[in-house]
Amino acid sequence: MAPAIAPMKPSNVVENSFVKALAESSTLNYVPSQFAFANDSRGSHSDSIPIVDFAHLVSGTPDQRTKVLRNLDKACREWGFFVLVNHGIPDTLLKAIIEASLEYFELPEEDKRRYEAKSASDPIKSGSGSVINTANHRVHLWRDFVKSYVHPQFHCPDKPHKLREVLAEFSEKTRSVARKLLQDIGENLGLEKGYMDEVLKLDSCFQLYAANYYPPCPQPDQAIGLPAHTDHGLLTFLIHNGVAGLQIQHNGEWFNTNSPQNSILVNTADHLEILSNGRYKSVRHRAVVNNEATRISVVMANGAAPDAIVEPAGPLVEQDGRAYYHPMKFIEYVETMLSNRLQGKSNLDCIKIQQHD
Known part of the structure; x- marks a missing residue:
């Protein structure tokens, strides 16, 4: 039998709109009812999650590069996910962006409330978030977040x-790595x-920074950090503070992601599935919590230019x-997705062309 869910008045959730403050309450022994999201958060472990050595793509021998290109293609086709190693982004920068993001969440609540989202197009947003479940009930997520458009x-x-300086450098470094990967994906x-640079207008590519704070949860099987979803964009980069929680879906089964220190977790997102005309899949993933x-996770979503029209590549359609x-124009897709709170709904489903269309 599932553990009891402690009742909580909706007004209390509004007054304590950041989960961090709620989780730090010394009297919190149960998940408040507004957060109730029963789930089986178990995931399998796999040694088969692809690893892509970026250094061999950039400066490896012809044989090394050919091998890594094959690994990259297989990762995009079969997993929609890979672990990027030897990417050249300094370890000190990865550590600094995690630390600066954590400092944001430790700010007084009034500082964070300045960025409570009023619309999907707000360039900076902060809060906790919620989804509508299959029973049409609003469920609050067990996480706090901050998001900002950075390119x-x-x-x-x-x-x-210190966040501004660190984030500007992190944006620049990840943008360079993403562009190189996209060029190699185009080759594959x-x-x-x-072609990729031109049609996606990568000089003006869209980047969204997101940091997520998942505090300990008294009943991890009764709450969710982020439910299963896919990402907008082309490639999503993710790093974390060493605490596990990201799970990806592969062949209908959930897998825990394990990554070497200072590697980057990369998933192929919706717009790469669109551009490849379905050859590469946007992978469903979720964030589970622990007690x-x-x-802390830091995400950089890398996409096309805001005004780029993303569609299946002409040669592949042929x-x-x-x-x-x-x-669909890239920024319209992004803002539609950011404003969508329906559990289980996908923007990709909305723009897929059915046989009878």
Whole structure:
């Protein structure tokens, strides 16, 4: 039998809109009813999650590069996910962005409330978030977050002061790595050199920074950090503070992600599935919580330029005989997705072209 869920008045959730403050309450022994999300958070372990050695893509021998290109293609086709190693981003920078993000969550609540989202297009957003479950009930998530658009225009919370400098450098470094990966992905897809840069307008590519704070939860099987979802964009980069919690779905089974220190977890996102005309899949993933340690994750979502129209690549449509997805302006897709709170709904499903269309 599932543990009892302690009742909690809705007004208390509003007054304590950040989960961090709630989790630090010395009297919290149960998950409040507004957070009730029964789930089986168990995940399998796999030694088969692909590893991509970025150094061999950039400066390896021809044989090494060919091998890594095959690994990258297999990762995008079969897993929609890979572990990126030897990416060249300094370990000190990875540590600094985690620390600066943690400092944000430790700010007084009034500083964080300045960025409570009023619309999906707000360039900086902060809060905890909620979803509508299959029973049409609103469920609060067991996490706090801050998000900001960092490219082509840079936005950042005013505090903590060191976040701005660290985030600007992290954005620049990850943008360079993502662009190189996308060029190699284009090569794997048989597209002409420069095709990805041109059609996606990568000089003005969209980047979204997101930091998530998942405090210890008294009943991890009765709450969720983030339910199963896919990401907008082309490639999502994720690093964390060493506390596990990200799970990916592969062949209908959930897998825990284990990554070497200072590696980057990368998943292929919705717009890469669209551009590849379905060859590469946007993978469902979720964040589960635990009752022992706080988990911090930092995400950089890398996408096309805001005004780029993303659609299946022409040469691939020619091969397949038809396009499987409707075209859509990138930023419209992003803002539609950010404003969508329906559990289990996918923007991808909305723009897939059915046979009878």
